[in-house]
Amino acid sequence: MTDNNISQQDLENVGGGNPAQMKELKEFIQRHDPNYKIWNNFDISKWLMEKSGISFKGISAGDYWCNEYELSDGRDLSHEELMKMLRERFPD
Numbered sequence: 001m002t003d004n005n006i007s008q009q010d011l012e013n014v015g016g017g018n019p020a021q022m023k024e025l026k027e028f029i030q031r032h033d034p035n036y037k038i039w040n041n042f043d044i045s046k047w048l049m050e051k052s053g054i055s056f057k058g059i060s061a062g063d064y065w066c067n068e069y070e071l072s073d074g075r076d077l078s079h080e081e082l083m084k085m086l087r088e089r090f091p092d
Contacts, residue, residue, distance in 0.1 A: 021067050021079045028083070032090045053089055054082075 025044050029036055036047055045059045048069075055072040069077040077085070 018061060018067055022061065024079075024083065028086060028090075031092070048082075052086060054085060 022041050022044060025048070026038055029038060029044065029047050033047065033051065036043075036051070038044060038047075041061050045061055048054065048059055049056055057070045057072045057074065059070075060068040067079050067082075069079070069082050071077060
Protein backbone atom coordinates (compact mmCIF):
# COMPACT_ATOMS: atom_id res chain seq x y z
CA MET A 1 0.00 0.00 0.00
CA THR A 2 1.32 3.46 -0.87
CA ASP A 3 1.29 6.53 1.32
CA ASN A 4 -0.98 9.18 -0.16
CA ASN A 5 -0.06 11.95 2.24
CA ILE A 6 0.56 15.32 0.65
CA SER A 7 2.46 18.21 2.19
CA GLN A 8 1.11 21.69 2.72
CA GLN A 9 3.65 23.00 0.19
CA ASP A 10 2.38 20.52 -2.40
CA LEU A 11 -1.17 21.73 -1.80
CA GLU A 12 -0.12 25.34 -2.20
CA ASN A 13 1.72 24.55 -5.43
CA VAL A 14 -1.32 22.81 -6.87
CA GLY A 15 -3.88 25.27 -5.51
CA GLY A 16 -1.84 28.36 -6.24
CA GLY A 17 0.41 29.49 -3.43
CA ASN A 18 0.76 32.87 -5.05
CA PRO A 19 -2.22 34.75 -3.50
CA ALA A 20 -0.99 34.02 0.02
CA GLN A 21 2.59 34.88 -0.95
CA MET A 22 1.58 38.16 -2.54
CA LYS A 23 -0.53 39.01 0.52
CA GLU A 24 2.47 38.33 2.76
CA LEU A 25 4.70 40.54 0.60
CA LYS A 26 2.09 43.31 0.44
CA GLU A 27 1.73 43.33 4.23
CA PHE A 28 5.50 43.34 4.66
CA ILE A 29 5.95 46.26 2.27
CA GLN A 30 3.13 48.27 3.84
CA ARG A 31 4.64 47.72 7.29
CA HIS A 32 8.13 48.82 6.24
CA ASP A 33 7.33 51.36 3.52
CA PRO A 34 3.87 52.70 4.40
CA ASN A 35 3.95 55.49 1.78
CA TYR A 36 4.51 53.06 -1.10
CA LYS A 37 1.28 52.60 -3.04
CA ILE A 38 0.36 49.04 -4.00
CA TRP A 39 -2.37 48.75 -6.59
CA ASN A 40 -1.51 45.31 -7.99
CA ASN A 41 1.08 42.54 -7.99
CA PHE A 42 3.27 44.51 -10.41
CA ASP A 43 3.76 47.15 -7.70
CA ILE A 44 4.96 44.46 -5.31
CA SER A 45 7.48 43.14 -7.85
CA LYS A 46 8.60 46.69 -8.61
CA TRP A 47 9.23 47.37 -4.91
CA LEU A 48 11.28 44.19 -4.63
CA MET A 49 13.36 45.14 -7.68
CA GLU A 50 13.86 48.81 -6.76
CA LYS A 51 13.62 49.18 -2.99
CA SER A 52 14.41 45.88 -1.28
CA GLY A 53 18.16 46.21 -1.63
CA ILE A 54 18.26 42.73 -3.16
CA SER A 55 19.61 42.40 -6.69
CA PHE A 56 17.23 40.32 -8.80
CA LYS A 57 17.68 38.96 -12.29
CA GLY A 58 13.98 38.22 -12.42
CA ILE A 59 10.78 37.77 -10.49
CA SER A 60 8.05 35.50 -11.75
CA ALA A 61 4.63 35.87 -10.13
CA GLY A 62 1.43 34.36 -11.39
CA ASP A 63 -2.10 33.64 -10.34
CA TYR A 64 -1.85 29.87 -10.15
CA TRP A 65 1.69 28.99 -9.11
CA CYS A 66 4.12 29.89 -6.39
CA ASN A 67 6.33 32.88 -6.97
CA GLU A 68 9.86 32.33 -8.23
CA TYR A 69 12.74 34.67 -7.56
CA GLU A 70 16.12 34.66 -9.30
CA LEU A 71 18.98 36.67 -7.88
CA SER A 72 21.34 38.52 -10.18
CA ASP A 73 23.99 35.86 -9.48
CA GLY A 74 21.63 33.23 -10.97
CA ARG A 75 20.65 31.64 -7.67
CA ASP A 76 16.97 30.77 -7.29
CA LEU A 77 15.11 31.61 -4.08
CA SER A 78 11.95 30.16 -2.66
CA HIS A 79 9.38 32.51 -1.24
CA GLU A 80 10.41 31.49 2.28
CA GLU A 81 14.06 32.29 1.54
CA LEU A 82 13.09 35.68 0.14
CA MET A 83 11.02 36.51 3.21
CA LYS A 84 13.93 35.54 5.45
CA MET A 85 16.24 37.88 3.51
CA LEU A 86 13.70 40.70 3.72
CA ARG A 87 13.24 40.24 7.47
CA GLU A 88 17.01 40.41 7.95
CA ARG A 89 17.20 43.63 5.91
CA PHE A 90 14.10 45.21 7.44
CA PRO A 91 13.76 44.07 11.05
CA ASP A 92 10.50 44.93 12.82
